[in-house]
Amino acid sequence: MSYDRARARAILERARTEGRTTLSADENATICAAYQIPIPPQALAASAGEAARIAKEIGYPVALKIASHDILHKSDAGGVTLNLADAKAVEAAYESLVTRAKAYKKDARIDGALVQRMAGAGVELIVGAITDPSFGKLVAFGVGGVMVELLSDITFRLAPVTAAEAQAMFDEIRGKEILGGVRGGPAANREALAALIENVSHLVDDIPEIVEVDLNPVFASSSGAIAADVRILLDFTPAPERYRPSRDEIKRAMNRIMRPESIAIIGASAEEGKIGNSVLKNLVNGGYKGRILPIHPSLDSVLGIKACKSIKDVPGDVDVAVFAIPARLVAKVLQECGEKHVAGAVLIPSGFAETGNVDLQREALDVARQNHIRLMGPNIYGFYYTPMNLCATFCTPYDVRGKVALSSQSGGVGMAILGFSRSSKMGVSAIVGLGNKADLDEDDLLTFFEDDPDTDVVAMHVEDLKDGRSFAEVAKRVSAKKPVIVLKAGRTSAGARAARSHTAALAGNDRIYDDVLKQSGVVRAYSLNDMLEFARCLPLMPAPKGENVLIITGAGGSGVLLADACVDNGLALMSMPPDLDQAFRKFIPPFGAAGNPVDITGGEPPTTYQNTIRLGLEDQRVHALVLGYWHTIITPPMVFARLAAEVVEEQRRKGINKPLVASLVGDIEVEEACAYLFERRIPAYPYTTEKPVAVLGAKYRWARGAGLI
């Protein structure tokens, strides 16, 4: 597409000069022309007679719409009359339109009425754009018309979008079938509609001052897509600048922070219960092999380790300084860290922005920026990085090494991560507190974990993204390699800015997160426990190679619940090929249920589980397995667990590795059986049919986002 940006900019500049944030119908039309956004033939009439003349010129039937900068929602003011068929009707409509508009808003300046050819048949859609404080420009698409807010069926995407991306938006709305036409009406021309969305996305991307666009309704039919009503809103307030180090800069700093050769503890203490004491002990007891450098204003040594009066007195380089001193002293010591070329400062202390001391935080950040120090925190528990045996935190050490990296914005969630990890023996590479995120945030962590061979999955608790657009970019790149799980907290917070357009009114903060995270390949967790279980299980499963999920169950009742859970989690139950069905039937009694789920019933010998699992693993048409175990006298829990693990291991040795999860229903011994299976890298849960399917669903969401299936 080629756009006439200069022509659109000229309109903008006129509005800026005149101090306007809305545009006239003519101006809207010019901008639409410049960006190839089709609108019906139209012209502004300043009198009833002129309206009739224009109508004749552009052709009947026409619509009349009140033209006034003071009336934003024309329908609400009774300012729209449709389907006018002749001059008499147009003239009458003009007069009553003006009367109604004046009654609606006494002091409204009325420029006349827009005469517009009726757009003709087609489905009614909305295309729009908004500006989000974190994500910037977003383009929107949904079901349009007068009920748009009631239906609230809309999807958002970072602008600009390609035509292909625009087409992908079609599938994201509940009412997507509307594009096929409504009750004998024409289907929408998908290419024309996608082009329109693409063009709107470029308009707002090219011209930042356009903060909201509403095209509602857009009539889409077989002949094209045409915006019957256009609303464009402007904001000339300059956007705040964002600090954006390069990817290399981030990696360099993060490498020194996460894999430091030396760590100074500012405020190291010999006194039990002090943070500076806990941090020092954790570094030592955790087994960190680099240099540990206690900094203390008076002592020569702390806990038997030689101390320095100031970080400046430390011989050689220092990579990381962990701060365990009061907030008000931080900035001064940061200055000294700068002189020492410290890469990262871990600011454990609270008392910054979270307690209202915004200036103190700003000051610390300024010093850090001037000195090229990256800040972690403030107001955090610190961080763990197990490949370095690094416990730079005042919490208890954690030493179960593994491939899961986690971060949290909140200390409470951090403690939940730690407790859950320990309780479930989850193998962890890193746990990082981000706290107030004065500087380092999720982007930086992702950039490090992306290339970290010790991390296979990243799980993040996020309350807000400082720069959602940048996060989306990084997450999209990282997600293609390893799963990124995000628990976005604060689902209820409404957008800060009052909405003036329909699109903006529909842009709940959470809905934008939902759409953008999905588009970035991120697996969103909707609960703390889901985030933790996803983190625990995703590294245990290989990526699926296709959508065919097969349920093998000993209990029909479990099978039904597992199938429900598959539907809830967007998993596709494989439709069973007759030959495979026959193959399964060899192992199960004649009355066992055919198809999927495979119901082996509870009365068969234990080997039936093994035989059917083997069949499912070996058949290439099956891409993932869900097992439903039922505790019986014939097959006690541990017998099942051993048999299942055995056949999975046998197949793994043959190079066959498929995602496989298990639900165990039975008496208390199933808990031991689940632990046994987890140790063998098979996610297995007792007393629930939902959780195992949810973690499989998360793996699938990741694989789809990464384009693997």
Added chain:
Amino acid sequence: MSYDRARARAILERARTEGRTTLSADENATICAAYQIPIPPQALAASAGEAARIAKEIGYPVALKIASHDILHKSDAGGVTLNLADAKAVEAAYESLVTRAKAYKKDARIDGALVQRMAGAGVELIVGAITDPSFGKLVAFGVGGVMVELLSDITFRLAPVTAAEAQAMFDEIRGKEILGGVRGGPAANREALAALIENVSHLVDDIPEIVEVDLNPVFASSSGAIAADVRILLDFTPAPERYRPSRDEIKRAMNRIMRPESIAIIGASAEEGKIGNSVLKNLVNGGYKGRILPIHPSLDSVLGIKACKSIKDVPGDVDVAVFAIPARLVAKVLQECGEKHVAGAVLIPSGFAETGNVDLQREALDVARQNHIRLMGPNIYGFYYTPMNLCATFCTPYDVRGKVALSSQSGGVGMAILGFSRSSKMGVSAIVGLGNKADLDEDDLLTFFEDDPDTDVVAMHVEDLKDGRSFAEVAKRVSAKKPVIVLKAGRTSAGARAARSHTAALAGNDRIYDDVLKQSGVVRAYSLNDMLEFARCLPLMPAPKGENVLIITGAGGSGVLLADACVDNGLALMSMPPDLDQAFRKFIPPFGAAGNPVDITGGEPPTTYQNTIRLGLEDQRVHALVLGYWHTIITPPMVFARLAAEVVEEQRRKGINKPLVASLVGDIEVEEACAYLFERRIPAYPYTTEKPVAVLGAKYRWARGAGLI
């Protein structure tokens, strides 16, 4: 309302005589008139000229709609033209309507076209009715118009409904705000709309042969509600009769079954591993104090207990016979049980309908009915009833007494109930297997548990309801006294009958369950684990006295997630009164967050938890508390648990008892703290902010359904 049932029936009889299952426009109009369902003035025209004459008579503008029994969906056939303003337009429209209809369906018999006065402005709704195999007649209400299937925004209710119940349906649809009018259009007259729904519900209730009704669109405006299009479908197949013992009969039988004085074991066995052996041992070892009567064809005693050759040889009455013999022998022994006036037969054996042996099951049922024996099962694990120390099952005994009664249709789910109960030390009154439900079903169990002083909550796993209408009635009555929790499995099963009306197309099986269960006051659980946790927690909490939920948290991050969970679970975060805010502020640091959640921060002394909980419990405006504990060095988990339990106990002694749940985030010690709190009747969960709020949400759903708040 008074209806002219005879007039409507006459129409039906004519259709029956003529072998039709659809009605003409005139017949529809007559039925609508008989049931006070307003429709626009209209008449059938058999020619273009007649159409124009009729139009003049009823007044312009008019709509023309093709009239043909062979065309069910007129819009799809291009068979509707709206807004015709004069004779010329009517005549032209008539001709092209007929042409299009013939093109759409070559051999369609066309009766002409219905001329109908345009209904005028108003919001477009759908009112309809369907006949569900389990629930019978249901009335439906939702957003209407041509997009009705795309929007799929509809709610169902057992017919008939009162006007007040019809008004309650308004709040059940997503687009409920539509009733307030769309973009300056008139609001709907709620009374008129409710009356219309009420009338439709009586129509289908009075005349069972009317199996589907579609009024779409219904135009609702300030002046009334009028059905612009009417579709009525008939089915003259007689409905199957249902066995419906009286409530007293059920209670009498269930009392003998659940609290028997004597139990015979048909097929009692001394051989380890046999079901008849396990049942006998469980009865003995479980501590059952009544008479235990082994029945064995040859032995004089089994496991040292005197045996009889036949149940007929047993001296005195027998209340219950537990069957542990093959399916094919069951009917014969049931006959003998009948002679002995046994109240209930517990049919453990499988091999009936679930394996295709439908006749065998039918035969057993016939014998049972003839002999006034109620059947439990077949194909079940049996049942537990702890107040009688009764383990009439082959599973392991369960002896943690409590007030929770559970049932399952599936043995797998039954085992999950058992395992979960044992693991969580859930106090149980009964666990009952219902299996194939040849006879006894959820209605019977609910009728017993309703008056059982040992049961405070009933949780049921249900795959299908044989008689959903009867269940809804009983559940509504029981729910008013004690919570009924239902896990409905089989969310994905579509209705068995192909739908011919829009209403039926929108009536997913699961949606009906959702609506009807809610209307019956049932707390629906959407996952196995939720069912189990709800069952465990609901009896621990008193009913809330109002909607005001207050969160008290040590970690701001937990507070955000707990607030999210409250929104997800339909809980209302109390808006904090200034004086109460001030009162909380006394206990928390100046930077602690105001309002709700109350963020006491992690740095305060342990007593801060206690002081703030006390404040929340004592203030009458607070109706429920959600605690977010954060593990810190200052307040370790067990310190928190003791302090929290102490203040709750202190208030309970003063007669203050409010629902209170806790989320504990922290290191592994929080698990012990949660167990401690649970023992003191405070639901508390580690590593999750969702589960505690979900159980509180379930309590609220029950309290609302029971009309307590």
